[in-house]
Amino acid sequence: MTTIAALDTPAALVDVGRMQDNIARMQARMNELGVRFRPHVKTSKCLPVVQAQMAAGAQGITVSTLKEAGQFFDAGIRDILYAVSMAPARLPQALALRRRGCELKIITDSVGAAEAIASFGQAQGEGLEVWIEIDADGHRSGIPPEGEALLAVGRILHGAGMRLGGVMAHAGSSYDCSDPEALQRVAEQERRLTVQAAERLRAAGLPCPAVSVGSTPTALAATHLEGVTEVRAGVYVFFDLVMHNVGVCKVEDIALSVLTTVIGHQEEKGWAIVDAGWMAMSRDRGTQKQQRDFGYGLVCTESGEPIAGYVLGSANQEHGILHRADGVDDDIARRFPIGTRLRILPNHACATGAQHPVYQAVGADGEIEAWPRFYGW
């Protein structure tokens, strides 16, 4: 049996039991709320992970690039929402996927892009399925649910024979929350404004079958989802320290970690140098402005038990500096001798995963399996 003992470091480990628990928890909550679940696969970009999500009950997937759409369509998944505003120049790629049989849905949030999509679709004789992105919290993209632009975009698409498939919103501002009441408020606002947009389209005689909302925090915080047909979430599959600080997971739920080796010390400073730098952890410092700053990650034993008070405080490309979060450990070289192997829990699972060509999936019996992930565009 091959275990993590055989791995060179740094390596990205996935605790399969935790991942399955995270998947089961989210799917159960979606079932309780009575909505379909469409996981965002940008977190893992990894087929075995997505297959586990589908096996648990997910219906379709969300992607952040057309490359993801192509890869997962080739693996047999047909119902795919590309949840980044469609760049007109990429319409031929989207069309090619549809003509191969992919039920690809694209999104837009402007009159200009809607006109480009409508014009392209008409020229190609293809009724592209388009969803309208709604701005539910002002954090990024989307059309306001209450203005004229929403109906204008709907009429342009519908009038040109495109399939108006629904509305979607992502309340990314939920990442800034840290208490359950605030999360519930953001979740309810995301639901209410997205449903409002759908109702306005329908009242104007336009179709709007899908009402899609979601982010990991709002998906887990929502108390009801009246009017919503589906939820999207991504990072829940692994969770991470940012989500821990937001309050939607425990440290013990985090399924992704980076295996590393101690390669040196600066004893008088209380530093252990490890071979997980930012290349292995990513430069993501998402916990920097949260209630608890974990530096570049929280230190655990090789078997995954958190070591209270130790963080990866700073990082160069292939060097990490590990120390007590508060104060100097005078005994650092004896506590973590050269060769000691540790796991580091990441701030942001999407960013850390992206640094690695492969996840090493650790099963319940400790056996590992290499799960490739892809990158690029």
Place this chain on the structure above:
Amino acid sequence: MTTIAALDTPAALVDVGRMQDNIARMQARMNELGVRFRPHVKTSKCLPVVQAQMAAGAQGITVSTLKEAGQFFDAGIRDILYAVSMAPARLPQALALRRRGCELKIITDSVGAAEAIASFGQAQGEGLEVWIEIDADGHRSGIPPEGEALLAVGRILHGAGMRLGGVMAHAGSSYDCSDPEALQRVAEQERRLTVQAAERLRAAGLPCPAVSVGSTPTALAATHLEGVTEVRAGVYVFFDLVMHNVGVCKVEDIALSVLTTVIGHQEEKGWAIVDAGWMAMSRDRGTQKQQRDFGYGLVCTESGEPIAGYVLGSANQEHGILHRADGVDDDIARRFPIGTRLRILPNHACATGAQHPVYQAVGADGEIEAWPRFYGW
């Protein structure tokens, strides 16, 4: 002829003319200073880039992983310094490279690791070449040049029949500087302490042929390098906004950029949404604490002219938010309509390059060539 007009976005562009100028400038400076130059290839991880460095006069390379060593050895480069403290568990990999003919040099900065290397080398009957890492500025790894540990490590290695190849230091604290006098002081300190370590080893009857120092800022700031035999530097090949703030390059020297497309707006906020998020730029926020914070990057036209005052202010995975650095541009949607293509200059070329499977090298005539890079360990 294929030009960048044919590229989908986001894409990592290398301006080959600027890169060649950067390479020529550094090599000329090293020639003036009378030292060999050993570029750090962790910045590009790309064979055509390294071949250009070698063609300009570089002697050997520096790598940050044994994977880099293997890749570049397979491409015909024999003299390789692996400049991260040797983890004893990786000694068999290093030995395998040497037995294939690679003149691999490994480094250590502790008695414990030196003993492990000596013991392994003796057991294998192999005189591994080891350099001792010196701490010249307290920023990370290395042995103090003045203490007993230096001589102890030297005696362990030499006594066991290892080849004591030299000393090396990296004054990473130079990245925190922003004026020429401070840079010169750091460069002189790096030189002085590394030479001091070499002289102590020699005075103790130990060999120390190589005296290796370097970082891009200190390499360019050093006024003389008496006692030094070689310099290492990496990021100079592309430069970036961090190096601009440090004061060792102009914006016009930056050879790496990310080509992106405008995909939407939030007009009342003065935002253009582009398809270069942190996946394309990296999460590196190296300019955050410098004299000028460029957010996630400085905005340029598609042909590379800086657009004064516009930055990529924030980033999600595949979304960037572009706006004026100060104030709101009421005309953002007309200034940068949907479909507009722009280039973003990165904070940190090493981190941004690592997000891309390939560089698109743009020649003087505008013709592009795909230059693959590798990643992982």
